[in-house]
Amino acid sequence: MSEKTDITVVVPVFNSVETLRPVYERVATTLAKLNKSFEVLFIEDGGPLTSWNELKSIKKAFPETVSLIRLGRNYGQNAATVCGITNARGEVVITIDDDLQTPPEEIEKLLRAYESNGSAAVFGVASQQSNPIVKRIGSYMIKKIFDWVDGAEIGSSFRLISPGLKGKLNKQAHDQLFLNQVIHWYTDEIESIEVQHESRTEGSSGYSFFGLAGIAMRLLFFYTDFPLRMMSYTGLLIAFVCFGLGSYFVYEKLVIGAEAGFASLITAIFFTTGIIMVCLSILGSYISRIYSDRIKRPVYSIKTKL
Numbered sequence: 635m636s637e638k639t640d641i642t643v644v645v646p647v648f649n650s651v652e653t654l655r656p657v658y659e660r661v662a663t664t665l666a667k668l669n670k671s672f673e674v675l676f677i678e679d680g681g682p683l684t685s686w687n688e689l690k691s692i693k694k695a696f697p698e699t700v701s702l703i704r705l706g707r708n709y710g711q712n713a714a715t716v717c718g719i720t721n722a723r724g725e726v727v728i729t730i731d732d733d734l735q736t737p738p739e740e741i742e743k744l745l746r747a748y749e750s751n752g753s754a755a756v757f758g759v760a761s762q763q764s765n766p767i768v769k770r771i772g773s774y775m776i777k778k779i780f781d782w783v784d785g786a787e788i789g790s791s792f793r794l795i796s797p798g799l800k801g802k803l804n805k806q807a808h809d810q811l812f813l814n815q816v817i818h819w820y821t822d823e824i825e826s827i828e829v830q831h832e833s834r835t836e837g838s839s840g841y842s843f844f845g846l847a848g849i850a851m852r853l854l855f856f857y858t859d860f861p862l863r864m865m866s867y868t869g870l871l872i873a874f875v876c877f878g879l880g881s882y883f884v885y886e887k888l889v890i891g892a893e894a895g896f897a898s899l900i901t902a903i904f905f906t907t908g909i910i911m912v913c914l915s916i917l918g919s920y921i922s923r924i925y926s927d928r929i930k931r932p933v934y935s936i937k938t939k940l
Contacts, residue, residue, distance in 0.1 A: 640670045643728045643741070644718030646711050648679045650732040651688050657730070658692055660738035662699060668742060675701045676732075677718045680708035693940055706935035711791065712813045713934045719795065720804045721939075727795040736760070736792045740829040744794040747827050754799045754821040757814075758792035760831030790814075792829060861916045872909055 643661050647654065658674050665672045676689050686704055693700045703717060719727050726748070728741055740758055747756045793814075795803065802820050803813070817824065 642724030
């Protein structure tokens with residue numbers, strides 16, 4: 635391999651076997667056609683031994699352009715991707731999934747956009763996805779939530795990261811890491827282009843509708859203060875409502891002489907108790923977030939590096 639490596643293609647791997655060699659071969663063909671020096675860095679994210687064995691066979695066949703890292707356990711796609719970015723030799727980093735749903739040939743589009751505009755990050759976003767409708771609905775919900783709450787686009791896992799941005803992402807140490815959101819913290823020089831999206835050829839997606847809903851909730855609590863703001867607004871609204879109800883009961887007592895009913899009293903108690911419990915749950919989530927940051931859990935741990 636040449637002393638200078640132009641591009642590192644980072645491929646997080648989990649539970650895949652049959653697609654791994656085609657991923658490498660198609661990436662290599664695309665970058666060779668563009669006359670780019672490259673490495674393909676596979677990050678095996680604590681999956682079955684069959685995936686690791688297949689990766690080792692690919693490394694044996696292409697030792698100059700294949701690098702392997704095996705993590706100590708399953709840390710998740712975002713952590714595996716950050717591991718790849720941190721250990722990449724290339725000046726530019728491109729990340730792509732191992733399932734071939736995004737054709738590796740689309741890398742050329744990312745590079746063309748980057749070389750034309752010099753953006754810090756370029757996302758390849760599918761215009762029409764071939765995923766099941768439930769997953770598409772879940773993905774759409776996440777994108778809309780963050781467009782509304784944080785004003786940021788979710789992007790995709792098919793992305794190009796410039797040399798300057800790569801150095802900043804190396805410093806990330808969140809145990810609840812969502813890489814695309816972190817990218818928006820560092821730069822607004824972000825470009826999105828349309829790419830093809832094909833059907834999965836092996837296995838099924840690890841992101842179910844409820845899994846995507848869980849991701850949306852973690853994103854809300856770990857990357858925005860939206861729940862706290864909603865808690866404040868709700869508290870103010872309830873304070874006004876309670877003031878109005880209190881004024882009404884005082885008026886009934888002093889002017890009309892009526893006694894407050896048992897049903898209305900119990901309803902008010904249960905309503906306010908429910909609101910208090912919800913607010914305490916939100917505060918508990920943020921306290922848990924502070925605790926996680928203090929104990930400095932590792933984003934990932936490398937078991938083997940080849």
